[in-house]
Amino acid sequence: MMTKLRERTAIIMWFVILAFVGLIVVEWGADYSGTSTGRGTDVVGSINGEQVSYRLFQQALQNAARLRRQEGGETDQLVGEVWQALVSEVLLRQEVHRLGIEITDEELAFYARNSPPDVVRELSAFQRDGEFDLELYQQIFSDEATVREQRPFIAQVERMIHQQLIARRLQALLAETARVTPQEVRQHYEDRNERATVEYAFVPVSTVPAGGVTVTDEDLRARYEERESDFLHPEQIQVIYVLMPRQPSDADSAEVAEEILRLRREIVEAGADFGDMASAMSDDEGTAENGGDLGLFGRGSMVPEFEEAAFALAPGEVSQPVQTTYGWHLIKVEERPAAPPGEEERIRARHLLLKHRASPQTEDEILERAEALAAAAAEGGLRQAALSEGLEVREAGWIGRGGSLPGVTGGGTGWVVGRLFDSELGEQSPVGSTEAGYFVAELTGRRPEGVLPLEEVRPQLESSVRRLKRSEIAGEKLLLVREAVQAGEGFAEAVAAAGLEVRTGGPFARMDFVPGVGRGGEFAGAAFALEAGQVSDIVVQGNGAYLLHLTEKTTIDEAAFEEERAVVEAELLQTRRAESLQVWYAQIYENADIEDNRHQFYSNF
Numbered sequence: 001m002m003t004k005l006r007e008r009t010a011i012i013m014w015f016v017i018l019a020f021v022g023l024i025v026v027e028w029g030a031d032y033s034g035t036s037t038g039r040g041t042d043v044v045g046s047i048n049g050e051q052v053s054y055r056l057f058q059q060a061l062q063n064a065a066r067l068r069r070q071e072g073g074e075t076d077q078l079v080g081e082v083w084q085a086l087v088s089e090v091l092l093r094q095e096v097h098r099l100g101i102e103i104t105d106e107e108l109a110f111y112a113r114n115s116p117p118d119v120v121r122e123l124s125a126f127q128r129d130g131e132f133d134l135e136l137y138q139q140i141f142s143d144e145a146t147v148r149e150q151r152p153f154i155a156q157v158e159r160m161i162h163q164q165l166i167a168r169r170l171q172a173l174l175a176e177t178a179r180v181t182p183q184e185v186r187q188h189y190e191d192r193n194e195r196a197t198v199e200y201a202f203v204p205v206s207t208v209p210a211g212g213v214t215v216t217d218e219d220l221r222a223r224y225e226e227r228e229s230d231f232l233h234p235e236q237i238q239v240i241y242v243l244m245p246r247q248p249s250d251a252d253s254a255e256v257a258e259e260i261l262r263l264r265r266e267i268v269e270a271g272a273d274f275g276d277m278a279s280a281m282s283d284d285e286g287t288a289e290n291g292g293d294l295g296l297f298g299r300g301s302m303v304p305e306f307e308e309a310a311f312a313l314a315p316g317e318v319s320q321p322v323q324t325t326y327g328w329h330l331i332k333v334e335e336r337p338a339a340p341p342g343e344e345e346r347i348r349a350r351h352l353l354l355k356h357r358a359s360p361q362t363e364d365e366i367l368e369r370a371e372a373l374a375a376a377a378a379e380g381g382l383r384q385a386a387l388s389e390g391l392e393v394r395e396a397g398w399i400g401r402g403g404s405l406p407g408v409t410g411g412g413t414g415w416v417v418g419r420l421f422d423s424e425l426g427e428q429s430p431v432g433s434t435e436a437g438y439f440v441a442e443l444t445g446r447r448p449e450g451v452l453p454l455e456e457v458r459p460q461l462e463s464s465v466r467r468l469k470r471s472e473i474a475g476e477k478l479l480l481v482r483e484a485v486q487a488g489e490g491f492a493e494a495v496a497a498a499g500l501e502v503r504t505g506g507p508f509a510r511m512d513f514v515p516g517v518g519r520g521g522e523f524a525g526a527a528f529a530l531e532a533g534q535v536s537d538i539v540v541q542g543n544g545a546y547l548l549h550l551t552e553k554t555t556i557d558e559a560a561f562e563e564e565r566a567v568v569e570a571e572l573l574q575t576r577r578a579e580s581l582q583v584w585y586a587q588i589y590e591n592a593d594i595e596d597n598r599h600q601f602y603s604n605f
Contacts, residue, residue, distance in 0.1 A: 045083070046595045047090040054601055060086065079602050080402075080414075091588050092166075101169045103162055111161045112154060113141055120157055171577065174584055178576040185569045189561050190510075195554040196527040197506035201495045202516075203477050204544040208470040215465050223465050224454050231452040237420055238445030239396040241405055242386045244370050245437040248358045260321040260328040260354050267330070268318055274332045274350055283327065283355040292350035296337075299344060306331070310349050327355035370431045370438035377428045382442040398447070401596075409436045416441050418599035468540065475538040475545030482547055485535045491549040507554065518542055528553070 044057040064078050114134070121132040128136055140150045147154065224231075248256070263281060266272040275291025282288040299307060309322045310331050319331040335348040358366065369389075376385035386393045396405050401421055405413040416429045420443040429441040454461070477498060484494035495502045505514045510528060513519045523546055526536040530550035539546040 043597060044601055045597050046593075047087055048094060048593050050090055050094070052086065052090075057082070057086070057601075079598060083596070083598060087589075087592075087594060088585075091585075091592055092170075095588055096166055096170070099170075099173065101166060101173075103165045103169075107165065108158045108161060111165065112158050113138060115161075116157055117160045117164065119160070171581060174580045175577045178573060178580050180569055180572050180576060185565060185572060186561070188572050189564070189568050190556055192509055192511075193556045193561075194528065195507035195509060195552075196524075196530075196550060197504070197508075197552040198527050198548045198550050199491060199502050199504050200546050200548045201478060201481055201498070201500045202503060202544055202546050203474040203500065205467060205470045205474055206543070207477075208473045210466060210470065213466050213469045213473070215462050215469070219465050219469075220454065220458065220461050223461055223468075224457070227461075228451055231457055232450070233398070233452055234400045234449045235421075236398040236400050236447055237417070237443055238398055238447075239405065239417070239420060239441050240382060240393050240444050241396055241408075241439050241441035242373060242382060242391050242393055243408060243437050243439045244366050244373075244391070246358045246363065246366060246435075247437075248356050249362045252359045252362055253356060255359065256328055256354050256356060257321065257323075260330060260352075263352065263354075264318065264321065264330055267332075274318065274330075274352070278350060278352040281354070282352045283357075284351070284353040287351065292332075292352050294349050294351060296346045296348050298346040306351075310347060311345075313349075327353050327357075329353050367431070367433075367438055370440060374428060374431050374440045377440060377442065381426065382428055382440060396441070398445075405439070405441065408434055408439060413439070415599040415602060418596065422599075467543075471540040471543075471545050472538075475540060475547075478538050478545055478547040482535055482538070485549070491535065495547075507552070517546070523548070 042054050043051045044054050045052050061078060061082050064082050116126075116137060120126065120137070126132055126137040140146055140154065263277060267274050267277055275293070278292030279288055279290075282292055284292070287293060299311065301307070302310065303324050303326075305322055305324045306329060309319045309329075310333060313319055313331065313333040315333050315336055317333060319329070322329045322331060330352040331349055332351070333347050333349045337346065337348075339345045373382075373385050373389060373391070376388065379385075383393055394407060396407075399405075399417055401418070402414065403417050405416065412434045413432060416432050416439075419429055420427070420441065423443050425443055425446065427443050432439045432441070477500075481491075481494045481498050481500070484497070485491050489497075492502050503516065505517060506527075508514050508524070508527075510524050511520050512524075514523065517523050518541065522539045522541045526539045526546075526548050527550060530536055530548065530553070532550055532553055534550055536546075536548040536550075539548065
C-alpha cells in the first residue's frame, strides 16, 4: 500500500506546483508585505497600506506563467491578471479580519481529511474505476511518516479549503441582508410565464428624411439631463504623443528584395524544398508552421497582385517575387483541380513571405531620433519639439486608468498611461516601443471622475435625438390607424388602408426576443399592458414606431405558481445573494486605497 502511495507522489507534487488555480498568489499574511526602501523602488503597489514587494509579486507572476504557458497565455497579460487577483485576495482577507471570521485548525484538519476540493478529487492518484475514492485519498493521513512526506500537498489542500470556508462564511453573512418579497416572487414568475401574442404595424425611421428634422439646444439639454447617468466617467488624463513608425529605409527594402530572390534561387536552382524553406524563413506566422500551405482558394480571396501571380502558375511552378502591401512573396501552386460545372476554379498553393521591415541599423536610427525628441520635449514641451522636427502630434483624448494609447498597434502602451497618471501636467514619458514603432507621450490634462460635459457627447446625443424625433414623426402615420381601430374598424383593415403591412409576434414573455423587434423594452411593456382586443398607444423603439393590437394574453396558472413558488423564491434569493456579494465587493474596492506602481517595473502590462 505504501509503495503505491509513493508512486503517486509525483502526481501529488505536480498538483502542489500548479494548484494556485484559485490561489494565484503565493501565501498571504506577513509574507506578502514588502518592506519599502523609503523611495518605493521595491514596492509594486499597496492595498490599504499593505505593501507588495517586487520580489514577491515577481514570484507570483512566475508561478502564474508556469501554468499559463501550457495554455498559450501572454506574460504581459498575466501582469494585469496577477495584480487584480492579488488586490482581490488582499481586500477580502482584510475584510475577513475586520469581520472577525476565523477558521480553526480543527475545522481545517477535518475538511482536509474528509472533504477535499474538487480539483483534488479529480487527481488520478485518488481515483478508482474513474471515481474519487475517499479511502484511497485518506491514505496520505495514515501515519506520521506519510503526513510528513506529503506535508506540502496537505498544506496546499488546507489553503484551498481555508479559502472555501471563508467564502462560505462571507456568503452566509451577506445572505442575511438579501430579502425577497412575495410580490417580487410573483412578478418574477409572471415575467417568465405570462405570454402575449400581438399583431402590429411598423413604420421605419428611414421613411422620414434625416434632413427634415431640426434638433435644438433645448432638445439636447433635455436629453442630456435625462441620460446623465449614461455619461459618468472615471478619473481620466489627457495625453498627446508622437509615434515614429518602424519604417524600412530604401536600402532595407532593397535588401529584402534581394533576399527573396536568393531564396527563390535556392528553391528553383538548388532544389531546396519549398515547404521546408517556408517553415524556416516565412514571416507569415499563420502558415509558416504548415510549410506556407494556403489550402484551396478561389479568385477574390487574396490581394490582387498575389492572386494574379498565383493563378498564372502551373502546378509545381514557383513564381517570381511578388510584392504586396504585406511584403515580398514566393508562391508555389501545388494543385489546380478541375472545377465542377458552374463553379469557379480554385487552386491549392503555398507561399513564403518576407515582410517589409526595418534593419537593425534603421531601428537604431529611429530610436536615436525618438530619444532626441524626448530630450527636446523635456526642455520645451512635446508640441514644440515635434514642430521643430516636422513630426505629427497625435491627440489621445481622455484615457482612464488602466487604458492605453489609441491608434498605437501592437499593445504595450498601458505602462505609459499608468506612469502619466502619477505625473505632473507637462511631463513626458520615456521613449516607448511597440510593434508600431517608438513613441513619446506628454500629459496635457487631468479631470476627476464625474459626468462628461454636454459638448463632449453632443454628436451622439444629436444622433439619438434626431432618430427619436424621426421615429415620432414616423409614428404619426399610425395615429390614423389607431383612431380608425378605436372607431370600430378592424385592425387589419385599418393597417391596410394606411398602406402598411400587418405583422405578428408571439407568443412571447416579457423578456423574450421578438424577431424583427428586439428584446423587452417599450414594445413588450405596451403588449402586456393591454387586454385582448385593445390597441396600444404609439410605441417608439429601435428603428421606428409601432402600433400593437393584443390578440391573446395567457396569464399564469395559479395552481402551478403555488406549486413552484418555493423553487422560484429560492432561485430569486440565490440571485439576490450573488448580487449582494458583488455589490459588497464593489463597495470595498471603491473605498480601498490602492496604489499601483506596476508601470515602474513592467513596460508592457
